[in-house]
Amino acid sequence: MSGAFPPLREELRGIEPYGAPQLDVPVQLNVNENPYGPSPEAAADIARAVGEAAVSLNRYPDREFVALRAALATYLNSSGGSAIVPEMVWAANGSNEVMLQLLQAFGGPGRVALSFAPTYSMYPEYARDTLTEWVAGHRAEDFSLDLDAAGDLVLEKQPSVVLLPSPNNPTGTALPPEAVSMLCEAAASYEPGGVVVVDEAYGEFRRAGTPSALELLAVHRNLVVTRTMSKAFALAGARVGYLAADPAICDAIRVVRLPYHLSAVTQATALAALRHAPELLGRVDDLRVERDATVVWLREQGFEVADSDANFVLFGRFADRHAVWRGLVDRGVLIRETGPDGWLRVSIGTAGEMAAFRQALLETVRQTTDQTSTRDTA
Template sequence: MTSSDPAGTPAGWPPLRAELRGLEPYGAPQLDVPVQLNVNENPYGPSAACVADIATAVARAAVTLNRYPDREFTELRAALAGYLSRDTPHGIVPGQVWAANGSNEVMLQLLQAFGGPGRVALSFAPTYSMYPEYARDTMTEWVQGHRESDFALDLDHARDLIKERQPSVVLLPSPNNPTGTALPPEAVTVLCEAAAENEQTGIVVVDEAYGEFRRSGTPSALELLPQHRNLVVSRTMSKAFALAGARLGYLAAAPEICDAIRVVRLPYHLSAVTQAVALAALRHAPELLGKVDELRAERDATVAWLRDQGLSVAESDANFALFGTFADRHAVWQGLLDRGVLIREVGPDGWLRVSIGTTEEMTAFKQALTEVREEGQG
């Protein structure tokens, strides 16, 4: 006889997969505080001109909402290819582009297509905390190597681990989240060549969610696409484009990889409204990206200030900085929150991550951190 609660519901209800029971859903704290620097958002919203263009585009799309959208999002793929072509001398064509509802869905679709039972996904810690969840959700075995003390990749270790575990998917953010570390081109080449030696020729995904914030002289992995048929480079409009609320991520890869993803994507997965918003934003790309230089400068100033305070800071090519170390990082995090500043308690023990905000927001962060440290917290 099955035990049940007082309402008559059987124990173990609902019938969730065993490996998911007791788990909490992913998500950074959503708290209403004056200074929110915890999820790497762009602090500068779209201009009035961009907002007006988006509104007009959505109004046009609304007239056709009784019809399904273009499931191949042809116009958007062409626009994204044009935008990505700026970062590589080789150019990108629409057949090399795929998009979905945020880079999260892009990654999930990659694992649906190339992962699965009996296959391995691999990365190197510390890295983006959602990667193992994509693997879990697609029943792909998750394998995690390690990074060096400065958060760079140990290429010998990486090559050996790929050879040993034969992953079908290697996930590598560049800049890395939460450390901000960028991958040099030679590292991408080593890993693509190692994965290509696998029996099933594993794919290497270089996640450039923060790619537009990279420092001058740091190339995009897009330049390596002609050399490696197993290379995938993903991007998002959430960060540099200040469109976190629009949910549009995309990738560039060999057309055969894009075609494979089409097998697992849900029908009409990009709504007509999403496509309209993304196209309007791309029309305003120079303006939206105009704040990137300001954020880079603010990042570099923040890194320098943190180091002047005697703290360790990871080299960052992103719009955030990982800093530490603290004996009790949670006490520091809480002390900042008590002063109206929300940052992220993430990464290796003792470290904290702060997103780069406006000059005023970073001033508030510095003042709050100074007060917390003067009180001896952490």
């Protein structure tokens, strides 16, 4: 056989798979997980539900996951939504698969997906994997959106999909309702128009007074709001993401979804978790308090810090951020080297984990400063 093997698509050659470093260190604050797992009661209910599903694993699951869609609609109506019915809800294996399905349905050759950098690093990969052209505008210095420039770019590129994380990853910046409305109107002004996807993976962590785009679903038919159970629900290991949108959008996604894409075990797990929503979400307030305290502390140390409505904080700026990241790892603390050059991102953990992070950061910065001073005087 001549040529390179395997016969991979040419544009994929040499590309490393997506993924944050997985290192065995005591304090892991790099992938925005909820540090507080389910209670023994919730875990027991999940185990019981999975056990009940196990006796019929010889049969395919409900491919329309009717019960789960109804339970998710009820939850969304209690957390910022209004009049969301099951036909407006879709779910998949993590919000990553939800996003990929949106690009499969509405992207493709000759179509454009658009977002504003810095933003979630998987977005261009969804576009690449669906052969959709990727266009990235830019955020302002404080990571907000310049609404005039954003609207002009949408009108110029006429994307079929606009991806808007709120809170944004990796900056934690939330979008005001007027930004969502303006971009929905811009994306509806050309033919055949585009869908505007507001990715609220971290929506439950937003600060008091920060609205959800769920409130705008009744106003904009081309609006999609995505959520996940990985973060606030402490269910990252279950891989459950979902969206709320016009029923016509959900029906369009049904065309591209794989058969029986949500297993019976996944559906049982998610339904049991939703029964324990108040408890599983009970630590969100604790994480908000810890996040805000972390922002204050980092600023007191002289760091530049982005305002955050998520369960992580972006801070900097470092001349050599990799050296700082490495210094933290050497001290048993793993955070994320991501975002604009010179910045690092730390997930919010328990009080003990954040104390370990603060100590390790001070020691690392002191060490790197001493090394720089030594080199300068040598």
